[in-house]
Amino acid sequence: MSELIAFQQPDQAVIERRPAIIADLAELLPEGCLITEERELVPFDTDAFVSYRRMPLAVVLPETTAQVAAVLKYCNDNAIPVIPRGAGTSLSGGAIPQEDAVVIGVSKMNRILEVDLPNRAAIVQAGVTNISISQAVDADGFFYAPDPSSQLACTIGGNIGMNSGGAHCLKYGVTTNNLMGVKMVMFDGSIVEIGGKALDAAGYDLLGLICGSEGQLGIVTEATVRLIAKPEGARPVLFGFESSVAAGACVTDIIGAGIIPVAIEFMDKPAIEICEAFAQAGYPMDVEALLIVEVEGSEAEMDAMLERIIEIARKHGVKTIKESQSATEAALIWKGRKSAFGATGRIADYICMDGTVPLGQLSHVLEKTSEIIDRYGLRVANVFHAGDGNMHPLILFDANDPEESLKAEMAGNDILKLCVDAGGCLTGEHGVGIEKRDLMRHQYSDVDLAQQMRVRAAFDPKWILNPSKVFPLDGRNGSQPGNQTVPETGKTAA
């Protein structure tokens, strides 16, 4: 990968104190919770964004909230950067460490503490995987709705950090809509509980603020999540179109008519070919774009909703309509879709963008994306959550070719700027992380960014929590960790 994204210089003073810091951390933790050997640190030197690797000072894997608190207080007292880490599945580099940092991983805090069906809630530790919540309540007829493609591996802690989504979030909302409360360790080791099993909370909505704050406002150790009753039935249906523009316009019209299926996923021709070759999902190969529309409920409800959707699809010249005929067929359709990233990785290097646009802009943005990719002489596969306008162009390139790598990153930046200019935003579910940090200036004015940084400073006065992420390093924010000059209140530029 090229180094379009400038990395912070580590604080040499912290690195030189390494033996003392390790000795201190060892005092705070039980046996087996501290990793300091270089070969054992390797699995923690990057995340699923992969483009950058940095070896942290140490990795701690606490077993309790109290241990997280002890380590975080120690790091804050000693101005040591801290990188919170779930399963390391971030696609925006949210969990990439830096050389002077201590990684706090939640992988040992992986117990479901309580399932409370009368209140439709579960209390889980932050290291619990996304899928295991649904598995724990499946027999009782419930599930946890947000379903990132990485749901077998990714943790609830990471989901909260990035406000993760998934294919079925069109109907049920993303993480923030399914999170009822958290237990969180603050920068100074104090422990707060926000929200809980009751609707709403008095005072400010700190729960919403924490969700999606990318580990910069504290470290979540427990979460109370909403459980939802499984529908009577669910049926994914394939709609094939002769152009991406027609498929995009069809999505706009379905949602514009006020119809909200469980999911509307979009795949263009390259994505169909890649996924079909991998999963033999039965996708039609003679179309230019495919929508997977899932409806759910009773047979009568599904039929009624499908009837309205088919009518709209016909107006956009739908070429193929194929309903899944069995649970096996339905599972195969989703397997194809959910393996899109993995299947693409088998044929080329790729970077996955995560822009979100107002639905009325879908066709326009698809067309312009095509133009951008052509201009750089690259290839793209589009496979994304169309129902909520969350686009995922996968830009294919050869990582061994530095020039092509640079072109891929530049094309990605152009596409994200296009999304912002169309009234959308830089990210739908992957977060800003390190990847989109410098593009925040395209999305936000100085006034906006200054306000976000003031909020951050109210939670993390020394900027030790995931310090190189989310905000641009250049200009007023300094170029060194700890040097970010937070604008004082009252002095923001207009």
Next chain:
Amino acid sequence: MSELIAFQQPDQAVIERRPAIIADLAELLPEGCLITEERELVPFDTDAFVSYRRMPLAVVLPETTAQVAAVLKYCNDNAIPVIPRGAGTSLSGGAIPQEDAVVIGVSKMNRILEVDLPNRAAIVQAGVTNISISQAVDADGFFYAPDPSSQLACTIGGNIGMNSGGAHCLKYGVTTNNLMGVKMVMFDGSIVEIGGKALDAAGYDLLGLICGSEGQLGIVTEATVRLIAKPEGARPVLFGFESSVAAGACVTDIIGAGIIPVAIEFMDKPAIEICEAFAQAGYPMDVEALLIVEVEGSEAEMDAMLERIIEIARKHGVKTIKESQSATEAALIWKGRKSAFGATGRIADYICMDGTVPLGQLSHVLEKTSEIIDRYGLRVANVFHAGDGNMHPLILFDANDPEESLKAEMAGNDILKLCVDAGGCLTGEHGVGIEKRDLMRHQYSDVDLAQQMRVRAAFDPKWILNPSKVFPLDGRNGSQPGNQTVPETGKTAA
């Protein structure tokens, strides 16, 4: 009313500068936007909480965001408290002014700026009434979901300030779930735009933080709200029970089974009698408690959901089941429920509590509420949003009897503490305002409150925005406006 709630002493220095301040404000505003005559200020000296009255220094009614910005910057520069005001329908005293304050009302900013059906969004000014959004899109088959009982009068600006709910929020969520973006004036007159028509936003979720922040983080002047397609049909059904405990347990079991109707409203015997006498809604009079359960969708969908609900109700010994047979009958059922507060006001003085509890605690809290009311020798009518655990005990008393007034306030406090102790919270939709400010200590630890106050200080460093609300005045927060000592970061008590 007794004065259980201590009022801040106004800043005499500000009051003495009154003529100069009025002259300065006149410079910033066009003709007809500044109110300073005492008799014209009277309508602004309280809100629907009514218990307290204070005459503000002046009321400004700007016509544009730029005028709001000019006034807010002036007040911040001169350390003058500012009270943002929608329609003054707050039930927690959120819009009650203080003698040294300038009220900024949004009533002249009452235009719907854009209806964008393909993106299911409307952009409205903050002074638009809640109902007028639904009216504007009704013919197109859409509506705006949150429906406070005051929806004919209350403004979107006020709804955002208090994160307002309503009977139909069980299915569709409260204001924060239906708000997509805001234009907001910051303390220093800078103008920010947060969110918009696309899903999610990069960086922190400031939109969620703003919603429900009771006018303390800025003044919202425009909002982008979500539009929802009207259902094919809707049918309220009355379920009569022999006890409040049975009705409460029935609600717990409906929601615990994962069934989410549009609304589940609860009325006890006194509430039924009061509402029926006022609205002749056809409520059964031979039961101790009534649930209004509304289902929606096609006839088949409604029948299917009702069948499951009736089965659960039978387990709890339901005595009467009555389905509305026509649109007129349905409207009458809702008229009875929505007039509960007004109808109660005709027979007695009352204060309305707004605690929220986990659903599994409904019956327990109803029983304990009864005990508290008996202990004080008062009467209570319970009429509330049972489906999301948002309780509204109306405590009846004689406002001309100082002892009974005090008892009513003390009983109210005991009930809210009961809600918190049951795992719930002080407010579901009315906000903390001035009413529940001192009870925040029962809900939150010092660490929690300190963190909320640090967030506030990041948005309003001089504490000029709605300064006497939300946070307790006593102890570490000082007892004078402007004297609140925000805990410095790093020094919170454990």
